[in-house]
Amino acid sequence: MSGLSPALAAVDPIAQGDHRAKQGAQLQPQQPDHRPQDHDHDGGQQGGGGQVDLAQRGTTGQGAGVSDYNFAYLDEQTKRMIRRALLKALAVPGYQVPFASREMPMPYGWGTGGVQVTAACLVPEDRLKVIDQGADDTTNAVSIRKFFQRTAGVAVTEHTEEATLIQTRHRIPEQPLQAGQILVYQVPIPEPLRFLEPRETETRKMHELEEYGLMHVKLYEDIARHGQIATAYAYPVRVEGRYVMDPSPIPKFDNPKLSGNPAIQLFGAGREQRIYALPPHSRVVSLDFDDHPFEPSKAAQDCDLCGAAHSYLDEVITDDAGGRMFVCSDTDFCAGRQAAGHLGRLGTAQISSKKFAKSFEGFCAEPEVPA
Amino acid sequence: MTLHSAFPAAPLLSVSGLTKRYGARIGCADVGFDLYPGEVLGIVGESGSGKSTLLACLAGHQVPDEGRILYDGRDLRALPETERRRLSRTDWAFVHQNPRDGLRMGVSAGGNVGERLMAVGARHYGQIRGKAADWLGRVEIAADRIDDRPSAFSGGMQQRLQIARNLVTGPRLVFMDEPTGGLDVSVQARLLDLLRGLVRDLGLSVIIVTHDLAVVRLLADRLMVMKSGRVVEQGLTDQVLDDPQHAYTQLLVSSVLQV
Numbered sequence: 006m007s008g009l010s011p012a013l014a015a016v017d018p019i020a021q022g023d024h025r026a027k028q029g030a031q032l033q034p035q036q037p038d039h040r041p042q043d044h045d046h047d048g049g050q051q052g053g054g055g056q057v058d059l060a061q062r063g064t065t066g067q068g069a070g071v072s073d074y075n076f077a078y079l080d081e082q083t084k085r086m087i088r089r090a091l092l093k094a095l096a097v098p099g100y101q102v103p104f105a106s107r108e109m110p111m112p113y114g115w116g117t118g119g120v121q122v123t124a125a126c127l128v129p130e131d132r133l134k135v136i137d138q139g140a141d142d143t144t145n146a147v148s149i150r151k152f153f154q155r156t157a158g159v160a161v162t163e164h165t166e167e168a169t170l171i172q173t174r175h176r177i178p179e180q181p182l183q184a185g186q187i188l189v190y191q192v193p194i195p196e197p198l199r200f201l202e203p204r205e206t207e208t209r210k211m212h213e214l215e216e217y218g219l220m221h222v223k224l225y226e227d228i229a230r231h232g233q234i235a236t237a238y239a240y241p242v243r244v245e246g247r248y249v250m251d252p253s254p255i256p257k258f259d260n261p262k263l264s265g266n267p268a269i270q271l272f273g274a275g276r277e278q279r280i281y282a283l284p285p286h287s288r289v290v291s292l293d294f295d296d297h298p299f300e301p302s303k304a305a306q307d308c309d310l311c312g313a314a315h316s317y318l319d320e321v322i323t324d325d326a327g328g329r330m331f332v333c334s335d336t337d338f339c340a341g342r343q344a345a346g347h348l349g350r351l352g353t354a355q356i357s358s359k360k361f362a363k364s365f366e367g368f369c370a371e372p373e374v375p376a
Numbered sequence: 377m378t379l380h381s382a383f384p385a386a387p388l389l390s391v392s393g394l395t396k397r398y399g400a401r402i403g404c405a406d407v408g409f410d411l412y413p414g415e416v417l418g419i420v421g422e423s424g425s426g427k428s429t430l431l432a433c434l435a436g437h438q439v440p441d442e443g444r445i446l447y448d449g450r451d452l453r454a455l456p457e458t459e460r461r462r463l464s465r466t467d468w469a470f471v472h473q474n475p476r477d478g479l480r481m482g483v484s485a486g487g488n489v490g491e492r493l494m495a496v497g498a499r500h501y502g503q504i505r506g507k508a509a510d511w512l513g514r515v516e517i518a519a520d521r522i523d524d525r526p527s528a529f530s531g532g533m534q535q536r537l538q539i540a541r542n543l544v545t546g547p548r549l550v551f552m553d554e555p556t557g558g559l560d561v562s563v564q565a566r567l568l569d570l571l572r573g574l575v576r577d578l579g580l581s582v583i584i585v586t587h588d589l590a591v592v593r594l595l596a597d598r599l600m601v602m603k604s605g606r607v608v609e610q611g612l613t614d615q616v617l618d619d620p621q622h623a624y625t626q627l628l629v630s631s632v633l634q635v
Contacts, residue, residue, distance in 0.1 A: 214458050216465075218495025222480070225487050225494065228501055229523050294501040 077124040077157035083107055087125035087280070091271060094282035099244030100212075101195050106278040116149060116174060117275030119191035123172045126187055126271070127153065132160045134168035139176040139317065139334030146174075163337050175238075177259040179316045179338040182268035184285060190253040192274035195281060197241045197251040217249045220292055228297055237302065243290045250281060250289075257291065258301045258317045264289035306331040311342035312349035386449070388413045388549060388581050389434070394443030396426075396433050402605040403429035407443070409600060409610065413548070416575060416582040418596030418613060420589060420628065426605035427585040428553060434583065435470050435551045436460050447549070465495050469542030473554040475534035478541070479526045485512060485537055486522040492545045511540040515570060532563035536570065543574065550575075552584040556591055568594050589632050593617060601625045 079087070083105075090104035109117040127133070133153055137145040141163040149172060150161050162168050165180040172189040182188060198208040201219045211217070220241050227235045240257035244250050252263055253272060263270065263283060270283040283289065293299035304318040309330040316338055318331040330351055333339035387410035396403035404426035411417050419427050432438040434445060436452065445452040447467075452460065464470070472478040479488055489508035490498070498504050509519055515536040517529075526534050535555060542550065555571065556564040572595055575582055584595060592599055592613055600610040601622065609622040620626045 214461055216461065216495060218465075218491060221494040221499070222483055222487050222491050225490055225501065225504065226483055229484055229486055229505070293499075295499050296501050 076129065077127040077153065077159075079107065079121065079124045083121075084125040087121055090280045091122065091125065091282060094271070094280050095269070095284045097248075098283055098287050099248030099250040099281060101279040101281045103278055104280050106275045109275065110152075111148070113276040114193060115145060116172070116191040118273030118277075118280070119172050119174070119189050119275075120149060120152070120273075121275060122189045122271050122273035122280065123149075123153065123170060124157070126170060126189065127157050127159055129157070129159065131157075131169045132162050132167055133157075134162050134165065134171045134337075135173075136171065136176060136178065136335075136337075137174045139178075139319075140336045142336060164341070165337055175254050175256075176317070176334060177255060177262045179313075179333070179335045180341075181262075182266055184267040186268040188266075188268050188270045190255075190270065190272045192251070192253040192272045192277075192279070194239075195251055195272065195274040195277050195279040197239075197249050212248060215247070217243075217292075220249055221294070224292060224294065224297075228294070234293065234297055234299070240299075241292050243292060244283065245288050246290075249292070252289075256303075256317055257299070258303045260289075260291045260299070261301055263287075304331050307349060308333045308339060308342075309349045309351040311339045311347045313339070313342055313347070385412075387411055387446075388415075388448060389583075390444075390446040391434070392444050394430070394433060394440050394445065396429050396438060396440045402426070404433070404602070404605045407602075407607055409607075411549075411581055411583065413581055414579045415598065416580075416584065416596045418592030418599045419583065419585045419602060420587060420592055420599065421602035422587065422628075425602040427587075427602055429605075430602070431551055431553055431583065431585050435468065436464055437470075465492060466545050467548050469545075469547040469550040471535075471538055471542055471550065471552040471555050473557045475526070475531070475538045478538040479534060481527050482525065484523045484525055485517065485529070488526065488537060488541045489544050492541065496545060507544060511544050512537075514574070515540040516566075532559055532567060535559065535567060539571070539574070543578070543580075546578070548581060550580050550582045552582060552586075554586050554588075555584070556586070556588060564591075571595060589617065589629065601628065 075081075077084075087104055090102045094100065094102045106118065107121060109120055111117060111120070123133070133150065134141070135146040135150040135153075137143040140146060141150075153159055154161055165171065165178040165182070168186065170187045170189065171178065171182075172191070174191045177188065196205070196208055198211060198219060201223055202208050202211065211219070223241075224234050224236070227233070236257065238256050239251055239254045240260055242250050242252055242260060242263060252260060265286050265288065266283070267285050269285055270287075272281045274280070291299040303316075304320060306318060307314045308316060308318060310332050313333055316333045316335060319334045321330050321332055322328070323330055333342075389411040391410075392408040394407040395405045407426075407430055409417065419430065421427050429438065433440040440453070447463070455463075470478065480491070483491070486505055486508040489511050490504040493504050493507060505522075509522055512519060512522060517533060517536060517540070521529070521533075526537055529537060539555070552571075556567055559567060568591060574580070575595065582595070584592065586592060596613045598610065599613040599616045601608050601616065601624065603624045609616060609620070609625045616625060617629055620629050
């Protein structure tokens with residue numbers, strides 16, 4: 006397979022179009038069998054040098070060079086613009102960098118920001134995982150994964166440890182991320198002070214002057230009203246002692262995973278036209294009071310399918326008589342544990358949603374069923 | 377408290393030649409005065425005479441076109457914005473005429489009072505709440521209203537809450553823009569009583585803008601009369617009110633209704 010030569014990797018990643026400098030990447034994704042093994046992406050793509058499998062790319066009858074030029078949906082100028090924003094965001098952790106968000110073929114709120122960041126980061130060697138609320142098999146995750154399969158032809162996976170790039174909505178995978186992986190968050194509202202101070206000019210001034218007292222007023226109100234900090238998701242954090250950041254609507258259970266994470270974490274807000282980022286091993290502190298410290302919270306149960314005690318759980322209503330079960334929201338983590346032989350309270354009686362979905366595989370694809 | 381600095385003879389706020397124009401019109405022109413620690417300065421004048429513009433310039437809400445403002449020996453116009461905003465959170469207070477401008481209506485009374493404390497770094501919930509409860513007591517708001525929102529308060533209570541919220545960090549200089557406007561007379565009287573007590577107890581320096589001569593008679597040590605953006609007369613309050621020299625001041629004093 007075509008690994009990046011060290012010389013190429015040292016070249017400015019912006020100028021280098023398709024290529025992301027991958028120094029320190031410990032994961033070398035395997036190329037799937039059907040993909041050409043002799044990709045040549047350095048330099049002269051324009052001459053049609055890349056032996057690109059057009060069927061895989063899903064492009065419409067253009068030459069190979071052109072399809073390379075349009076790798077991963079966005080045009081190169083747009084990707085260049087987004088990469089510049091990403092570099093700036095990585096240089097100033099937690100700072101919201103404005104960018105010229107494009108119209109994407111999906112509505113705002115469905116992850117247009119995350120998709121643009123993913124498109125700007127993808128290289129042909131990448132292996133993509135998309136999760137929505139922890140699950141690989143929900144509508145949003147399936148659509149975005151298919152979108153990049155069609156427009157970039159990259160390999161996809163559901164396994165966290167195999168993925169080089171993970172686009173996520175509302176969760177950080179349970180499996181610890183590693184150096185070389187990129188986690189892209191979909192962000193609906195990047196401004197943590199939005200509902201406290203409606204004026205954007207004023208919130209920018211507050212970020213500039215580090216006037217973050219108002220953020221604590223929100224937490225004060227929580228305690229005064231509910232006896233504890235009731236904010237359960239999008240829990241505000243302070244990055245490297247400087248910027249207060251909205252970690253996107255992840256449960257506060259995931260907040261500790263933001264800090265000291267060896268992976269690159271990128272946040273894209275399409276409608277709000279903002280990108281921000283956490284470089285690897287950033288120090289991220291969840292805001293709290295001295296006498297009401299931050300507590301990551303989860304349901305006080307074990308997973309009913311895999312028995313995991315320390316993963317974030319979804320509550321599933323199972324009947325009309327008050328029956329309920331708690332299952333890992335991270336489907337890959339849960340399935341992996343079950344495959345390894347861990348069983349929860351209902352583990353034998355129930356099968357996971359993923360297995361259930363798998364059981365239909367090939368069922369609809371067959372055009373004609375023998376009578 | 378460090379209300380009186382080492383040299384009480386030095387003015388806390390020294391203003392000279394302050395001018396603010398709105399295009400061709402003047403907001404206020406060539407205003408100058410000294411305010412000493414613990415002193416209350418009243419500014420009176422009719423609507424449109426430049427009182428509020430002057431106050432906004434002093435408090436940093438508007439940028440004056442000319443003139444010099446020295447606070448505690450430091451030139452405010454040369455001060456970086458970070459410093460100026462820190463001053464306005466700690467050393468200064470601004471009481472708006474309409475309490476809705478000065479309060480966060482969606483935040484409980486305790487949160488309103490605690491905001492300035494948290495803005496200067498208080499991070500202990502129990503202490504913040506204790507201090508908020510203490511200040512609500514000082515402005516005569518019942519302790520059990522601490523978790524109510526200001527929208528559930530009467531106008532007088534909102535104004536008292538605004539005062540508590542402003543004074544909680546122990547400011548040295550308080551700007552008041554018609555603090556009793558819009559309140560009925562009995563509530564006004566109680567609020568004035570409260571203000572007078574707080575000002576005397578804490579030794580605050582106050583600049584109070586009003587068109588109510590009774591308010592300045594009660595609170596102010598010195599008085600400045602403004603007309604068409606300029607100061608037409610200034611002096612000790614009783615002196616100006618009892619022996620007005622300028623024609624406009626005479627008109628102002630004689631316009632007050634006697635019951």
